[in-house]
Amino acid sequence: MASDMPTPLHLHVPEPTGRPGQATDFSYLRVSAAGEVPKPAVDIKAAHTGTMAWKLIRVLDEQGVAVGPWAPKVEPEDLKRGMRAMLRTRAFDARMMIAQRQKKISFYMQALGEEAVSVAHAQALRPGDMNFPSYRQQGLLLVRDDIDVAELMCQLLSNERDPLRGRQLPVMYSYKRAGFFSISGNLATQFVQAVGWAMASAIRGDTKIASGWIGDGSTAEADFHNALTFAHVYRAPVILNVVNNQWAISTFQAIAGGEGTTFAARGVGAGIASLRVDGNDFLAVLSASRWAAERARLNLGPTLIEWVTYRAGAHSTSDDPTRYRPADDWTRFPLGDPVARLKQHLIGLGAWSEEEHERTRKHFDDEMAAALKEASKSGSLQDGHIPPLATMFEDVYEVMPAHLHEQMRQAAEHGEHRP
Ligand SMILES: Cc1ncc(C[n+]2csc(CCOP(=O)(O)OP(=O)(O)O)c2C)c(N)n1
Ligand SMILES: [Mg+2]
Secondary structure, X not given: OHHHOOOOOOOOOOOOOOOOOOOOOHHHHOOOOOOOOOOOOOOOOHHHHHHHHHOOEOOEOOOOOEOOOOOOOOOHHHHHHHHHHHHHHHHHHHHHHHHHHOOOOOOOOOOOOOHHXXXXXXOOOOOOOEEEOOOOOOHHHHOOOOOOHHHHHHHHHOOOOOOOOOOOOOOOOOEHHHOEOOOOOOOOHHHHHHHHHHHHHHHOOOOOOEEEEEEOHHHHOHHHHHHHHHHHHHOOOEEEEEEEOOEEOOEEHHXXXXXXXXXXXXXXXXXXXXXXXXXXXXXXXXXXXXXXXXXXXXXXXXXXXXXXXXXXXXXXXXXXHHHOOOOOHHHHOOOOOHHHHHHHHHHHHOOOOHHHHHHXXXXXXXXXXXXXXXXXXXXXXXXXXXXXXXXXXXXXXXXXXXXHHHHHHHHHHHHHHOO
């Protein structure tokens, strides 16, 4: 009988709907209308955030008008600051991409298309709060007036003026005073570190909160799940950001588990209040970030936020995305470009113009060109203007132990014999 025939088992391997030469069917994103998703009180129980974790919180409608319960109270001047910071980040990235092509730096990673996530989030944090960023949150730094972009470039050049003295890969910045923890190349460690830091802040009775950053692909790491458990159990004052930019190098987000569920839903399952938010909607990012920050500050516990966005550029300068996805995908991404959307909104408010936009863009282009010129004066990896070898042994211990002294001596000896 047919019913006795055992069914051969097989596995499901998710595939993106678009590959080079085809168009992506973006209906998989499940986009809600602006204003559709309710905004709950900050003390909502995690189990009741299912709607917010499955739908998509959006504020800006198709005409660029802010609608619905998540529309934040914000001065146009703060939105203009956000616009400038996004344009500044874009200009920095563009200049560094050129510098890499000119072989002035060895490697670069841009945030093109995702700038609203880090720039608007930064506006919800306070001095002393600590971000544990991944490598695509340079907007957290470029939003600040007190960050010297020439110094950032010196880090990319690994030159004599590199504040990290050549110890980090380019783009792995570290800025304690800017609430920007040293970037670790080991993905997902940011989440356990952020939760641990937030717990320490609470144990000390401090008022500072932490914000951790991870990509869609990196949620497949065990650290993601470990962090969620600790954050939930101790109600750590932390914001857990999952930047779902649809890709992890050449791997589609469904391979990390985004098919048929959402990354935000992981949080609900772990007992954490969770939101799924349009990451290209500057106002939605600001509003959701404020909501999560308030929860943390009131001891209401962690919030996980999935930011739905699109990595418009290559993963890094070592990647060629035309090999694995349609080259024009970004132009058809349903959530558009965060810069264009905030621009439309600001022009609608009468607070911005095409002319001011162009002038601002040009201003930051000039700023970046001048900064690169200045940074290049301190040399680069190529011309050997790098920190002396002996500095490698410094800053590890307060007092250098004997074995490091010995290694430093051996390194110097070896250095002398180098051809
Ligand atoms: C633990 C670990 N595994 C693998 C890598 C190599 N790697 C670097 S970036 C990357 C893709 C990460 O994708 P995602 O988390 O979605 O972040 P995105 O690059 O899209 O911002 C991988 C696999 C790594 N750095 N660390
Ligand atoms: Mg990704």
